[in-house]
Amino acid sequence: KLRGIEKRTYDAHQFLEELKQMVSEIVKNVLSDNTNRRIIITQTAVAPVKKETPKRAPKPDTVINQPCPLCGKGVVIKGKTAYGCSEWKSGCAYRKPF
Incomplete structure (x- = not known):
């Protein structure tokens, strides 16, 4: 459909209306879903910060x-x-x- 809009063989306003309708249907489906799915926010593990090892001074020649x-x-x-x-x-x- 996007290629059709580029070539002017498909109406952009019609595409937007179809897109809005599709998003509305998806939102309705998600809101009316009665399964017992729960989203639990957990603390993410933080990787320990590596201490920078002090750079050794080059040995004098x-x-x-x-x-x-x-x-x-x-x-x-x-x-x-x-x-x-x-x-x-x-x-x-x-x-x-x-």
């Missing part, structure tokens, strides 16, 4: 700025994927993954 264990000249620095020696350009190959 004790490896950084220590002397290089391989060459002894440079100091250990933090790279993108590993710790390495500051003298890597001079040929030191010290590398320690995170």
